[in-house]
Amino acid sequence: MTSSSVFSTLAPYGWDEAWADAFAPYDTEGLLPGRVIRVDRGQCDVVTAGGVLRADTAFVTPHDPMRVVCTGDWVAVEPGGTPRYVRAYLPRRTAFVRSTSSKRSEGQILAANVDHAIVAVSLAVELDLGRVERFLALAWESAM
Incomplete structure (x- = not known):
């Protein structure tokens, strides 16, 4: 090719x-x-x-x-x-990372080379602002 x-x-x-x-x-x-x-x-x-x-x-x-x-x-x-x-x-431009549930302070990579992230939640249940905040914090900390 x-x-x-x-x-x-x-x-x-x-x-x-x-x-x-x-x-x-x-x-x-x-x-x-x-x-x-x-x-x-x-x-x-x-x-x-x-x-x-x-x-x-x-x-x-x-x-x-x-x-x-x-x-x-x-x-x-x-x-x-x-x-x-x-x-x-190839070297990553960005990384979507969350902290692991283990007692060690290490991250877990969820996705790489992401340009945009969308936070979407169901409107069928009461809005959980804490959950939305966690999603936004995850995106922010991942330097997206």
Whole structure:
């Protein structure tokens, strides 16, 4: 696939010149650019110019919960293989983070490279202002 077709296919997902520049070293290795759209149990779904594929995150899974692959990350994926592997992820522009429920003071990354956040609550029940405040604080603390 040509770089222009990759660009036009991934642009709706946020691909731009800056991401293309950051991906350049991985392009020379023959890896595919893609955006993570789902993560579960060490596997992720990645949208690429060729479509959505399933990839294993074993090579990029650190012990730090703030550095695991998450929804919104731009990654470098192997072009083939069973299973396919994510080989690297690009530096994040933003991160949507919450504190964990553990006794340690560490965060848990919920999403990466988010440009906008919308707080929506049901109008079918009485408005819980405390809940809305927690959602807004989460977005604010995540530096969105």
